[in-house]
Amino acid sequence: MNTLQQKYAERITVTLDKYPDKRSAVMPMLYIAQEEYGHITPEGIAQVAEICDMDPTQVKSIAGFYTMYSEKPKGKYWLQVCVDLPCALRGADEFHHWLLDELGIEEGGTTADGVFTAEHVMCLAACDKAPMLQCNFHFEENLDKDKMRAKLKAWRDEALAAKNGKK
Amino acid sequence: MITVGDRQIPNIIYREVDVPNIREFDVYVKNGGYEGLKKALGMTRAAVIQEVKESNLRGRGGAGFPAGVKWSFIPQDNPVNYVTVNADESETGTFKDRQIMENNPHQLIEGALICAYAVKAKAVYIYLRGEFWDVAHALDKHIADARKAGVLGKNSALKDADGNPFTVEVYTHLGAGAYICGEESALLNSLEGKLGQPRVRPPFPAQKGGGLYSEPTVVNNVETLANVPWIISNGAAEYKKIGVGGSSGTKVFCMSGHVKKPGNYELPFGITFRELLYDYAGGPLDGREFKAILPSGGSGPIIRVTDELLDTPLTYEDLQKHNSILGSASVIVMDDTTDIVWVASKVIKFFKHESCGKCTPCREGTYWLDKVLDRILRGEGKPSDVDLIANVANNMKPTTLCALGEFAANPVIWTIKNFPEEFKAWVEGDKKAAALQAGKSAHHSAPKVAALPAAGD
Amino acid sequence: MAKTVTITIDDKQYEVPAGTNLVDVAKFHANNDIPVFCYHPKMAPVGMCRMCLVEQGAIEKDRASGEVVLDEAGQPKVRWMPKLQTACTQMVADGMVIRTQSEQVKAARENVVEFLLTSHPLDCPICDKGGECPLQNLTMEHGKGGTRMAYEDKQHLDKHVPLGEADSALIFLDEERCIQCARCVRFQDEIVGDDVLAFHERGRRLQIITNSEPHGFDTYFSGNTTDICPVGALTTADFRFGARPWELTEIPSIDPFDAAGSNISLSTRLDRDFGGRAMIKRVMPRQNEEVNEIWISDKVRFGHHFTRSDDRLMTPMARSGGSLSATSWADALSAAASKIKAAGGSVAAIAGSGMSNEDLYALKQLVSAAGGKHLGAWPITHTGADLLAQVGLGKGSNLGTLGKGDAVLVIASDLEEEVPMWRLRLKRAHDRGAYVVVANARKTRMDDFADVVVRYDAGKAAHWLADLKAQNAQVAEKLAGANNLVVVTGSEGLTLDGHRALMQAAANLLIETQHVGKANNGLLSTLPGANGMGLHYLGFSPEQTRDIAKAAPKVLIVAQAELLADDPNAEAWLSKVETVISLSLFPDAVATKYAAVALPIQSFAERDGTFTNGERRVQRFYTAQGPLGEALPAWQALGRLAEAAGLGKAKLSASSVMLEISQTIPAFEGMTYKAISAVTKQFPDVGGNDLYYGGTAYQNRGGLGLVIPTSADKGGAVATGKVSLTDAPKPGSGEFVVIPSTRLYNKESVFKPSVLVHPRIMAPYAEINSADAKKLGIEQGAVVEITAGGATVRVKAHVNGGAPEGSIVLPRHLTDQAVPVAITTGKVSKV
Numbered sequence A: 001m002n003t004l005q006q007k008y009a010e011r012i013t014v015t016l017d018k019y020p021d022k023r024s025a026v027m028p029m030l031y032i033a034q035e036e037y038g039h040i041t042p043e044g045i046a047q048v049a050e051i052c053d054m055d056p057t058q059v060k061s062i063a064g065f066y067t068m069y070s071e072k073p074k075g076k077y078w079l080q081v082c083v084d085l086p087c088a089l090r091g092a093d094e095f096h097h098w099l100l101d102e103l104g105i106e107e108g109g110t111t112a113d114g115v116f117t118a119e120h121v122m123c124l125a126a127c128d129k130a131p132m133l134q135c136n137f138h139f140e141e142n143l144d145k146d147k148m149r150a151k152l153k154a155w156r157d158e159a160l161a162a163k164n165g166k167k
Numbered sequence B: 001m002i003t004v005g006d007r008q009i010p011n012i013i014y015r016e017v018d019v020p021n022i023r024e025f026d027v028y029v030k031n032g033g034y035e036g037l038k039k040a041l042g043m044t045r046a047a048v049i050q051e052v053k054e055s056n057l058r059g060r061g062g063a064g065f066p067a068g069v070k071w072s073f074i075p076q077d078n079p080v081n082y083v084t085v086n087a088d089e090s091e092t093g094t095f096k097d098r099q100i101m102e103n104n105p106h107q108l109i110e111g112a113l114i115c116a117y118a119v120k121a122k123a124v125y126i127y128l129r130g131e132f133w134d135v136a137h138a139l140d141k142h143i144a145d146a147r148k149a150g151v152l153g154k155n156s157a158l159k160d161a162d163g164n165p166f167t168v169e170v171y172t173h174l175g176a177g178a179y180i181c182g183e184e185s186a187l188l189n190s191l192e193g194k195l196g197q198p199r200v201r202p203p204f205p206a207q208k209g210g211g212l213y214s215e216p217t218v219v220n221n222v223e224t225l226a227n228v229p230w231i232i233s234n235g236a237a238e239y240k241k242i243g244v245g246g247s248s249g250t251k252v253f254c255m256s257g258h259v260k261k262p263g264n265y266e267l268p269f270g271i272t273f274r275e276l277l278y279d280y281a282g283g284p285l286d287g288r289e290f291k292a293i294l295p296s297g298g299s300g301p302i303i304r305v306t307d308e309l310l311d312t313p314l315t316y317e318d319l320q321k322h323n324s325i326l327g328s329a330s331v332i333v334m335d336d337t338t339d340i341v342w343v344a345s346k347v348i349k350f351f352k353h354e355s356c357g358k359c360t361p362c363r364e365g366t367y368w369l370d371k372v373l374d375r376i377l378r379g380e381g382k383p384s385d386v387d388l389i390a391n392v393a394n395n396m397k398p399t400t401l402c403a404l405g406e407f408a409a410n411p412v413i414w415t416i417k418n419f420p421e422e423f424k425a426w427v428e429g430d431k432k433a434a435a436l437q438a439g440k441s442a443h444h445s446a447p448k449v450a451a452l453p454a455a456g457d
Numbered sequence C: 001m002a003k004t005v006t007i008t009i010d011d012k013q014y015e016v017p018a019g020t021n022l023v024d025v026a027k028f029h030a031n032n033d034i035p036v037f038c039y040h041p042k043m044a045p046v047g048m049c050r051m052c053l054v055e056q057g058a059i060e061k062d063r064a065s066g067e068v069v070l071d072e073a074g075q076p077k078v079r080w081m082p083k084l085q086t087a088c089t090q091m092v093a094d095g096m097v098i099r100t101q102s103e104q105v106k107a108a109r110e111n112v113v114e115f116l117l118t119s120h121p122l123d124c125p126i127c128d129k130g131g132e133c134p135l136q137n138l139t140m141e142h143g144k145g146g147t148r149m150a151y152e153d154k155q156h157l158d159k160h161v162p163l164g165e166a167d168s169a170l171i172f173l174d175e176e177r178c179i180q181c182a183r184c185v186r187f188q189d190e191i192v193g194d195d196v197l198a199f200h201e202r203g204r205r206l207q208i209i210t211n212s213e214p215h216g217f218d219t220y221f222s223g224n225t226t227d228i229c230p231v232g233a234l235t236t237a238d239f240r241f242g243a244r245p246w247e248l249t250e251i252p253s254i255d256p257f258d259a260a261g262s263n264i265s266l267s268t269r270l271d272r273d274f275g276g277r278a279m280i281k282r283v284m285p286r287q288n289e290e291v292n293e294i295w296i297s298d299k300v301r302f303g304h305h306f307t308r309s310d311d312r313l314m315t316p317m318a319r320s321g322g323s324l325s326a327t328s329w330a331d332a333l334s335a336a337a338s339k340i341k342a343a344g345g346s347v348a349a350i351a352g353s354g355m356s357n358e359d360l361y362a363l364k365q366l367v368s369a370a371g372g373k374h375l376g377a378w379p380i381t382h383t384g385a386d387l388l389a390q391v392g393l394g395k396g397s398n399l400g401t402l403g404k405g406d407a408v409l410v411i412a413s414d415l416e417e418e419v420p421m422w423r424l425r426l427k428r429a430h431d432r433g434a435y436v437v438v439a440n441a442r443k444t445r446m447d448d449f450a451d452v453v454v455r456y457d458a459g460k461a462a463h464w465l466a467d468l469k470a471q472n473a474q475v476a477e478k479l480a481g482a483n484n485l486v487v488v489t490g491s492e493g494l495t496l497d498g499h500r501a502l503m504q505a506a507a508n509l510l511i512e513t514q515h516v517g518k519a520n521n522g523l524l525s526t527l528p529g530a531n532g533m534g535l536h537y538l539g540f541s542p543e544q545t546r547d548i549a550k551a552a553p554k555v556l557i558v559a560q561a562e563l564l565a566d567d568p569n570a571e572a573w574l575s576k577v578e579t580v581i582s583l584s585l586f587p588d589a590v591a592t593k594y595a596a597v598a599l600p601i602q603s604f605a606e607r608d609g610t611f612t613n614g615e616r617r618v619q620r621f622y623t624a625q626g627p628l629g630e631a632l633p634a635w636q637a638l639g640r641l642a643e644a645a646g647l648g649k650a651k652l653s654a655s656s657v658m659l660e661i662s663q664t665i666p667a668f669e670g671m672t673y674k675a676i677s678a679v680t681k682q683f684p685d686v687g688g689n690d691l692y693y694g695g696t697a698y699q700n701r702g703g704l705g706l707v708i709p710t711s712a713d714k715g716g717a718v719a720t721g722k723v724s725l726t727d728a729p730k731p732g733s734g735e736f737v738v739i740p741s742t743r744l745y746n747k748e749s750v751f752k753p754s755v756l757v758h759p760r761i762m763a764p765y766a767e768i769n770s771a772d773a774k775k776l777g778i779e780q781g782a783v784v785e786i787t788a789g790g791a792t793v794r795v796k797a798h799v800n801g802g803a804p805e806g807s808i809v810l811p812r813h814l815t816d817q818a819v820p821v822a823i824t825t826g827k828v829s830k831v
């Protein structure tokens, strides 16, 4: 029994039960591995391979194809700003660059305190609510600079609190 | 109710407009929910398929294939068939299916169950794009409610026309960020835990060997299936009264870009662009004029806004006359501040990012087109570059494995065809000069777009 | 007769077999090369590269009447498809019409080549594939000639990426050169069943990766990917930068390592590193559809270094005063001859399965002329070749055609390790629907490709099979009812007598169910080495070896048999032999410790000869490499020895030896070199100049070989025989059953010099059941001492459930000392 199987036993069983073939569960399992380790790590891949009865090469391949799995470490809050055409028509490019400047990072970078990673993504199916972004897979819509500043502050405080709490 | 001129038409898809909280199982049932399923279960499978065929319901995922015809391809004597719901919704400018799943989820579940009955499917898989994380988890709850209430799953209280228990299961499955998984065969691969790359056809999904786990499978869009309960409950004849000609029923139009009121609008087929843009989407932003429309998201041809266009009725047939398509009706609107070459570049970047890499022309073509468009937008383009990209795009079109490659060629082919003067300005005119002078800007080469007020919550 | 359909290709009609692929058909029947990159005739089409686009239509037929509709000109009307279609994904169908030379098609090909080149580097001058590169060739043929893609727009990626750990990778990837055809990925998945390669990322960033344990791209067939890669993206660590393809001379040869007898081609060059003599630069597959198709194992591809090893025995040696010293051939032969003459008929020989048919014949002639009786075969793990001669796999068989309705039983063998090519081909048979039963005392790789896995107690293979109906009625019924049935036996977990019982039980099953004397039916055995069946047909057997061991002859000729390295019990009886004359590739312990005269002989690469493979196919290998030292072909050394002893006349060439064999040994009737070297066109037609199609597997120009028919094939009566069951050894208290096993990569002298593969040779180990390990307090990886069957060795314990409870699985040829040859009992202790 590997760590994931122990810690997420219930979720894993429910998921495996959905499909006639274990391999179908590889994507949900990768989400679990990402949740556990922060990003897709070699140990995560090895465990998912075991759960889904796949070669680790195939699991890594899946992790590499889909953009919502990150094989690189990410900040606690992973901000993905949609800058696709409809959002861009409503100022998303500007918003995105403002956000990078605000965080003081380059595209795809992580803030020094490890709290934020920001990058642009393609259309998120929220074109009428631009500018918008996805933060750890939850949508934040109809943003502007003020709203965003407030959110960043709240998240940063939360991250700090969590860190201090741990200590 | 949808008001079109002096007509009042029921909301078939966005029923939450008329019935608040219809997302909840009890409310849904109180308002006639799952009656369509019960009625269907009392009919023969063939009769259900016939009804859907007669309704002229066409696929809302983009290709517009008649749903009933698709269902009739499934071999009824095969022991295991599947239904998969295409909730990948990743086409640039499309955001309608999400609203259905968030606000009227049971109607989708019911439609999928009717389909499952009609094609003798064992289970329904709803494939949602990974970014619909929250949507999927809410949907899971609604499915659980329906299961508890006995309308689906192995303990279902329902019986089919032959008196057998109706035990179809419904599951959600999350993708993880890949537009190509909206292409039906790539979706099936992804659901099987493989790379989301399209399969060679034949065999088609509806055939043995071509579907999910090689079994015959129906793949239908969310909106397509959400129409089905209404059609079964009210009959094909009633349905055909809404809309015009071969385009029957309502359609959700996703309005985005330079309009005052972006959002989803459920309207009957046959209303005009003018009505859609002005009466519903609120017209252009103050002081601006409409310039161009992508009526089918990033993948369809771009068209210039003219009076003639504005008076064109929105039907599958009429848009073809303008060398465009209705597709999934994701209408991206651009006004006179928009640079069309920049639009082409934006859209190519999307397809380059989303090309799965399986076939040569799409993988290499999108990469190449993007490189040349970038060059043009840096002011380093030559007049021959325009011919080059037109030629490259035209070479992609007939040779790619799936439609993504064709979609990717469209923005280049049609921007050049319909807006040649804009390219001219970039490769030999004022924009070229300006760009060269400005040099390479630190972040990006796209012209700045005026900041806009965000749409109201 | 197979069904046929009529199709039209470029206005000409062809009648072709139904159910075949359009690309294959066009090439084979219409001599029309539809260019392909991703399609490969051995794998399912995927339609990725888009190179094979053609115009496709169908002759229109009237729905009601079924009559062909005619146009105004009275010609059949063709309904063309709106878009070009990929020929590789089309099965031929009646009335199909294809155009392959139209402007539209030409433009599409030109465009696809242009797209491929947008990302491809222009490093042909330093690319290993340069000169035999499908992309290069098809660019010349179909490309535009210039590029419109700005050079600075090209994407630059990593070169020389090891597919696995940097210090042990066998295959290197040049990411820039890869054209994403997925042939390598699909080969590993479909053909091998080890999906250790995959794509990573997507779109233009798509790259081949491996992330498998323990060595990354680590399978016994990895090298084949470098043959089918249509560009220079995949290269072997063995050949990278070794030579340019056009400098190489291809010499047909045969895999010397196992019973499959894979056809290979030795690419040689006159090389400075080898004193200007011809030297093997690489080993490539050579097509023989009935033997190895177009694949070879990595063992033979990378295992050729022993043929040039500095450790080889270079000169004749003779013993004087206890020590062995170099001497001339003349002196060595006369010393040996005098011993033979003085032996008074007490002469015997033991020969290994690396000896060619010619060698064995010369040896047999010598021994019988000297009045000797016993011809022992080595090693003594397998027996029952006489049954293979009676009811072996029928003439005309092709494991590549087994499929639905057929059945295969693999019993007492770790097939992947013993004869990997058979494992590969039976895996495919399984994919095609053959019913595969794998029976063994423990888990083996073949289990993955079985419909039914059977476990019996160690040593009880024959017990199970002889009693099949009672043991497993369903399996018995399925095997009996199969259209075709092939049984493959190994000898794992069996004594020699145990293996005979198993062979007899298998023969009985085949005879009783009437699965003998027909193509694709009959018995196979994983006889070690390349010429196990040759040993049989020339009169050698392991039982005679046992007789020799029981009563030592005065003179024993040991030919290519490393008795002491193989068997801990051999020394006891070998030491009783008065005079040992050894012929060997290496100065092994038999030579150095016991030989009075040690004669250096040539490896398969340095001379002509024939081997008889496990399917009784007699196949020829040709002189490829310059001779090493003073070594001679064994047949020649033996012929001269006979001459020196006044017992015969040496033959001048291998072909004249074979001619005599064909005239005197009935099994070889008609098998002259000419007959064995005959070639007919094979399907699919690979290996010509059209490398883009099948890859760099070579066309067969050296001969397809000839199969010795079984008695059953000849219509002779074959009767079942009595199965003499032997008891499995019973461990005493505190003892274990010790099951010797086989590893493909090991420290045998013919493999050890190939250092490239060393990281893949397992450190000495034994499998122990976890329950037993727990009882003894042995942890995973702990060093244990095993005393069994006359040997004491120290190995690492692998506690992972591979071994059945109460037994130890001990691989042979991993330790420096010999370990038991056959199942026995022994003790284990922690060190």
Ligand SMILES: Cc1cc2nc3c(=O)[nH]c(=O)nc-3n(C[C@H](O)[C@H](O)[C@H](O)COP(=O)(O)O)c2cc1C
Residues within 6 Å of the ligand: B058, B059, B060, B061, B062, B063, B064, B065, B067, B086, B087, B088, B089, B090, B091, B179, B180, B181, B182, B183, B184, B185, B219, B220, B221, B222, B224, B225, B402, B403, B404
């Ligand atoms: C590249 C590509 C992306 C697609 N994306 C979607 C999508 O996100 N949602 C969808 O419903 N159909 C999408 N489709 C269309 C599907 O392949 C398929 O036609 C559709 O799901 C069929 O359902 P329908 O007949 O109900 O429309 C896409 C097609 C292609 C070629």
Ligand code: SF4
Residues within 6 Å of the ligand: C177, C178, C179, C180, C181, C182, C183, C184, C185, C208, C225, C228, C229, C230, C231, C233, C234
């Ligand atoms: S490495 Fe070679 S065989 Fe593998 S995908 Fe690339 S080009 Fe094809």
Ligand code: FES
Residues within 6 Å of the ligand: C035, C036, C037, C038, C039, C046, C047, C048, C049, C050, C051, C052, C053, C086, C087, C088, C089
């Ligand atoms: S698409 Fe047919 S050969 Fe590649």
